[in-house]
Amino acid sequence: MESLGDEPWDVVICGTGLQQSLLALALSRSNKRILHVDPNDYYGEHEAAFSLQEADSWAATHAGRSTEEDSSVEKRQPIFKNASVWKHPDAADLGLLSPHAYSLALAPQIIHTRSKILEQLVSSQAYRQVVFLAVGSFFVFDAEATDSSPKLARIPSSREDVFATKAIPVKSKRYLMKFLKFVIDHDSEEQKPVWQGQEQKLLSEFLASEFKLDENLQKYILALTLSLDGLITVADGLATIHRHLTSMGVFGPGFCAVYPKWGGSSEIAQVACRAGAVGGGIYMLDTEANVSNSPDGHEISLELSNGISVRTTKLVTSQQDALPDAQTITRLIAVVNSPLKPLFETVVEGAPTPAVAVVVFPGQITENSPIYAFVHSSETGECLIGQSVIYLTTLACRQSAQRLESALDDLLAAATPEGSPAPVSLYKLQYEQTVSAREPLITTREETRTFAFPSPSLSLTFDDGCLGPVKDAWKLVMGDTALETEYMVFQDREGVGDDDDVYDL
Amino acid sequence: MADSNAPKPSSSVKLVLLGEAAVGKSSLVLRFVNNDFQENKEPTIGAAFLTQKCNLPTRTIKFEIWDTAGQERFASLAPMYYRNAQAALVVYDLTKPTSLIKAKHWVAELQRQASPGIVIALVGNKLDLTNDSESGQAESEGADGEESGDARKISTEEAKTYAEEEGLLFFETSAKTGHNVSEVFTAIANAIPETSLKSTRGPGASSAVNRGGDEQRVNLNGPREAAKEGCAC
Numbered sequence: 001m002e003s004l005g006d007e008p009w010d011v012v013i014c015g016t017g018l019q020q021s022l023l024a025l026a027l028s029r030s031n032k033r034i035l036h037v038d039p040n041d042y043y044g045e046h047e048a049a050f051s052l053q054e055a056d057s058w059a060a061t062h063a064g065r066s067t068e069e070d071s072s073v074e075k076r077q078p079i080f081k082n083a084s085v086w087k088h089p090d091a092a093d094l095g096l097l098s099p100h101a102y103s104l105a106l107a108p109q110i111i112h113t114r115s116k117i118l119e120q121l122v123s124s125q126a127y128r129q130v131v132f133l134a135v136g137s138f139f140v141f142d143a144e145a146t147d148s149s150p151k152l153a154r155i156p157s158s159r160e161d162v163f164a165t166k167a168i169p170v171k172s173k174r175y176l177m178k179f180l181k182f183v184i185d186h187d188s189e190e191q192k193p194v195w196q197g198q199e200q201k202l203l204s205e206f207l208a209s210e211f212k213l214d215e216n217l218q219k220y221i222l223a224l225t226l227s228l229d230g231l232i233t234v235a236d237g238l239a240t241i242h243r244h245l246t247s248m249g250v251f252g253p254g255f256c257a258v259y260p261k262w263g264g265s266s267e268i269a270q271v272a273c274r275a276g277a278v279g280g281g282i283y284m285l286d287t288e289a290n291v292s293n294s295p296d297g298h299e300i301s302l303e304l305s306n307g308i309s310v311r312t313t314k315l316v317t318s319q320q321d322a323l324p325d326a327q328t329i330t331r332l333i334a335v336v337n338s339p340l341k342p343l344f345e346t347v348v349e350g351a352p353t354p355a356v357a358v359v360v361f362p363g364q365i366t367e368n369s370p371i372y373a374f375v376h377s378s379e380t381g382e383c384l385i386g387q388s389v390i391y392l393t394t395l396a397c398r399q400s401a402q403r404l405e406s407a408l409d410d411l412l413a414a415a416t417p418e419g420s421p422a423p424v425s426l427y428k429l430q431y432e433q434t435v436s437a438r439e440p441l442i443t444t445r446e447e448t449r450t451f452a453f454p455s456p457s458l459s460l461t462f463d464d465g466c467l468g469p470v471k472d473a474w475k476l477v478m479g480d481t482a483l484e485t486e487y488m489v490f491q492d493r494e495g496v497g498d499d500d501d502v503y504d505l
Numbered sequence: 506m507a508d509s510n511a512p513k514p515s516s517s518v519k520l521v522l523l524g525e526a527a528v529g530k531s532s533l534v535l536r537f538v539n540n541d542f543q544e545n546k547e548p549t550i551g552a553a554f555l556t557q558k559c560n561l562p563t564r565t566i567k568f569e570i571w572d573t574a575g576q577e578r579f580a581s582l583a584p585m586y587y588r589n590a591q592a593a594l595v596v597y598d599l600t601k602p603t604s605l606i607k608a609k610h611w612v613a614e615l616q617r618q619a620s621p622g623i624v625i626a627l628v629g630n631k632l633d634l635t636n637d638s639e640s641g642q643a644e645s646e647g648a649d650g651e652e653s654g655d656a657r658k659i660s661t662e663e664a665k666t667y668a669e670e671e672g673l674l675f676f677e678t679s680a681k682t683g684h685n686v687s688e689v690f691t692a693i694a695n696a697i698p699e700t701s702l703k704s705t706r707g708p709g710a711s712s713a714v715n716r717g718g719d720e721q722r723v724n725l726n727g728p729r730e731a732a733k734e735g736c737a738c
Contacts, residue, residue, distance in 0.1 A: 042584055103588065122725050128556075129569070131517065133724040251723050258723050262589045270585045274571075283581035379721055381589055449726050502711040 004282065004308050009035045011477045012302060012310060014289050014317040017045030018454040021269035022117075023316060024276030025126055026474045029490055034163045035310060036273065042293035043270045044435075045318065046079055046456050048106050049263025049382070052099035055429050058106075059083040061429060079440040080106070081453045083431035088424065094337050095203040095387065096426040103382045103427060104333050108374055108391050110135045110257040110356060111462040112243055113250035120467070120488040121268070129271040131261035133379060134254070136344060136354020140223050141361045141410060151278075151414040152359065155220045157254065157347060172214055179211040179221070181440050184245060186238045186276050195234050196321035203237030204230075222370075223360035225337040228329065230363045230394055248367030254351025257461065261355070265462075276365035278493070291315075297446030300415040328434040329458050330400035332392040334403070335407055340388045340415045344377050355379040361407050369395040371407045372460055375415075387426070393460060396432050404430070408495045433458060440469045442476075449476055515558075515565040517722075518697055521586040522572050523615070524596035525607040529630040532680035533596060534570050537690055542681050559694050566694045568592075587618040592693045593627070597664075599629035599677060600656040603666065612671055624696045626674035626689055629664055631656075633679040 013020050021043075024036055032360055042048050050058055062083035088094060111118060111132075121127040138155040145151045156162040185191055198206055207213040207221055225232050225240045229257075232240065247256035260267040277283050277442035284306070292303035299311045343357035354377075361371035374391040376382050382389045390411065392404045412423050433457075441452040451473045459465040475482045522530040535541050538557045555570040571586060586593075595611045597604040608627060615625055635657040661677060668675035674692050678685040 098622055100587075100618060129724050131723060133721060134723055251725060255723075258725075270588075274582065274585060277582055285545055285581045285584065352723060355721065 004035065005310050007033065008299060009033045009310060009312040011035075011314040011316060012037070012289060012300075012312045014038070014315070015045045016040075016043045016269055016273055016285075017318050018047045018265045018269045018272075019466055019473075020316060020318060021047070021272035021276070022120075022467070022470045023473050024281060025124055025272035025475075026470065026488055027477060028124075028275045028279030028281070030478065031280075032477065034276060034279075035284070035312070036276055036281050037284045037287040037289050037304065039305070041286040042497075043273060043285070044106075044263075044266035045269075046107060047265040047269055049103045049266035050106070052096075052104075052427060054100050055102075055104050056085055059085045059429060059431070077324070077434070079320065079322055079434060079436065081432050081434075083429070086425075086428040087428075088426045090472055094424065094426055095384065096335065096337075097204050097384065101384050101428075102335065102389075103266075103380075104335075104389065105264040105266060105382070105391070107322070107433065107456055107464045108259070108264045108333075108376075109160070109460060110259050110358075110374070112247040112257045113255075114243065114247045114469055115462050116464045117268075117462060119175070124211060124275070124488045125492050126268075126271050126275055129274065132251075132258040133255040134252070134352045135259055135263055135356040135358065136255060136351075137347060138220055138223060138358045138360065139343070139413065141407075143410070145332035151410070152343075154347070155223060157248070159243055161347065167218070172217055172349065175212045176217055179207065180245065181237055183241050186242060193236065199233060199235035201234050203232050203234050206234045206237075219360075223358075223362065225452045226358075226360075226372060228327070228369065228393075228458060228460075229379065252350070252352060254346060254348030255354060257356075259356045259376075259380065263378070265456075273339045295446060300448050300450070313448050314477055315448075315450045316453070316477070319441060319455055321436055322455075323437050326435045327458060328432050329393050329397040330396045330404060331430065332390075332401070332404040332408065333429045334390045334392070335383050335426045335427040336388055336412060336423045336425050337386070338388065338389060338412070338416065339377060339386055339452045340375055340423070342417065343415055353379070359411055368403065369397075371403060373407065374460070375411075375412055401430060430437050435442070440472065451476055481496050513560075513564050515567060517567045517569055518591045518694075519589060520568050520570050520592040520594060520693065521590045522594050522596065523569065523586065523608075523611040524594075525598070525601075525604040528596045528598040528601070528604050528610075530594070531572055533594070533628065533678060533686060533689075534572065534628060536680045536683055536686045538570070540683070542683075557690075559690060561694055566697065568690065568694075583614065584618075585710045587615065588620075589621055590619055591697055592624045593619070594626050594628055594689065594693070595673075596628045596630050597659070598631050599659045599664070600631055600634050602658050605629075609667065612673065620634050622673065622698055624693050625671075626676065626693055627664065627668045627671075628675075628679055628689055629659060629661075629677040632677045632684055634682045636712045 011027070011034055013024060013034065016038045027034055038045065042050070042054060062077065062080045064081050088096065121130065123322045129378060137157060139152040140155060142151055142153055153167055156165050162168070162176060165496070168176065182191055182194065186195065194210060195206065198389065203225070204218045204222060207218045208442065213221065221241060222230060222232070224244050225237055244256055249257070273283065289302045292301045299313055300314065300315050302310050303308060344354050346353055357375045358372040359375060363370040371392060371394040375393070376389045378385045378387055383414040390408060392407055394400050394404060408425065416422055435458060436455040438454050440454060443450040453469055457466060471487060474487065520535065524530050532542060534555055538555050541728050555572070557568045557570065559566045559568065593615055595608045597608040612625060612627065615623060636655040674696060676685050676689045678689060680686060
């Protein structure tokens with residue numbers, strides 16, 4: 001058996017976060033000698049998805065609190081912290097069975113249909129291993145709703161929808177349609193003057209001043225941006241709404257985003273790593289790699305935790321330290337004992353049944369930031385049939401944990417038809433997530449290069465911005481042989497194809 | 506076989522292959538998918554992702570077959586395998602006793618780590634190297650490998666008893682001759698519980714045209730309709 005330490009590796013990749021994994025996919029046909037290790041015994045790093053046992057043990061190792069004393073000592077802060085788990089005392093009786101049947105995503109993101117990552121997954125053929133599900137309706141929670149109107153108002157998803165809805169007065173509809181038409185080509189010469197000079201203004205103010213949208217419609221539009229602080233600017237807001245609108249219908253009617261079954265980005269990371277393995281890369285989980293001596297400029301020596309030492313000229317890793325004072329979010333994941341069916345209805349003819357619904361709790365500009373809930377049906381494979389998983393997110397603050405809890409209660413009550421028993425949470429995982437420095441960290445020493453990806457963006461939608469560093473890392477590994485036109489463009493491997501022949505059993 | 510024009514519900518089933526190196530995992534799949542066999546096949550590197558559709562009387566099952574990609578050495582793909590697999594093919598070489606030990610290890614791991622309800626088939630491959638290959642019968646009477654040409658080291662009885670104890674499907678196959686290969690997959694397809702193929706609308710879902718399985722799946726390769734301007738909010 002050939003020893004791993006004998007020959008130098010073309011690249012050693014540490015960590016199986018989405019970016020490292022996409023790099024492995026990008027290099028999977030390069031014939032480079034690739035060693036891919038991860039100190040964890042699971043795939044996905046910051047984007048992992050966990051069974052309940054894994055979630056328990058992850059929470060135990062990320063329970064660390066950041067006290068004020070800590071920050072004064074300038075201690076290194078992790079990306080995730082303050083994690084805690086709660087389990088219903090009668091969880092098993094209420095249906096929380098077989099912990100392996102769950103797959104809770106640490107950082108779920110919906111992927112707009114026009115995202116570049118989908119293009120890359122298709123051109124690299126990796127998409128064949130991923131099941132993409134539709135993200136359906138967006139709802140706005142209205143705490144003040146009277147008995148006659150529902151507390152969960154569905155944001156109209158099509159022109160017909162806007163016309164049909166009774167929730168919007170006729171006059172407002174006209175303003176809304178005018179705004180939607182404007183957004184579609186807001187970047188054109190004709191429309192630019194409408195918003196030029198106001199780029200950094202708040203979107204909500206712009207909607208009121210330029211399009212006479214009332215508070216209700218402003219809420220709808222802001223909800224679609226999924227802006228964490230709700231203070232999105234005109235420039236960013238228009239781009240985001242534009243993406244939302246133009247993503248509708250790309251892969252079928254009635255949805256603008258998709259979600260990978262079985263845990264979101266974690267699933268993409270695993271499929272990408274698998275492509276790396278199929279291409280000959282060597283994979284080792286539960287293996288830490290430490291630079292064993294200061295690089296002499298020709299090679300980097302790495303000591304693996306399994307005792308093997310390896311050498312390489314290129315090391316790709318990820319940043320693990322939080323940027324001081326960076327934006328931080330509080331997340332709450334809850335497994336509930338109800339399928340919450342009213343949230344997953346199809347509203348457009350021919351649309352696939354959605355597996356993800358979005359519920360927005362608008363914030364008040366001055367005090368509370370909005371709360372976003374992604375509700376996942378059991379179709380996502382993240383829980384058992386008859387249950388759902390709710391992922392709530394808001395900006396971290398003193399009350400954010402309680403605010404998420406009460407939003408969860410509100411959501412469960414609002415999504416349950418009157419007369420039915422209110423669903424209960426069986427399992428909850430709560431934690432805070434922040435970010436590292438936003439740029440890749442690149443260290444050059446003579447012939448050696450170290451490249452560290454930034455931690456994932458806190459955005460609730462997949463951020464195409466994370467794909468740039470993957471390509472940069474790919475160029476760094478490929479050197480002069482990098483042919484941009486061939487980046488992530490692969491043929492199917494032998495034996496894969498359309499199912500022309502079908503077995504009749 | 507399907508004479509009715511009404512499309513049957515179709516579901517994807519993730520099937521993982523496990524077993525010691527060189528027991529014939531990839532060969533079994535190649536026989537099943539391409540009806541092909543390669544003598545002295547190289548260890549699996551660069552193995553394709555294979556898929557094969559199977560028509561059952563009431564539904565179509567598309568097997569997505571996850572080969573080991575030749576990574577048996579560090580077992581590092583295992584966590585990927587356990588997650589969300591609905592079926593596993595644990596293969597041993599019936600001429601090699603250590604391979605059954607390894608197979609039992611995989612079965613134990615699957616029972617510990619995999620989703621509940623996973624269908625596991627234990628498959629003893631290389632039946633062509635034994636005396637009962639010609640007859641194609643799984644029964645080898647008193648064959649203790651004494652007769653010439655019989656390389657069998659693991660009796661049918663031993664493996665079968667083990668499989669029964671653990672609740673596994675059990676077959677002896679030859680990827681080389683094709684003996685029993687499609688039977689393995691048929692048995693797996695039939696053993697997949699109907700519930701695990703249905704959508705969330707599952708229990709109590711009304712119509713015969715259950716919107717289950719793959720109809721929920723978004724096809725990224727389908728015709729891209731240009732988004733109509735202003736069609737959505």
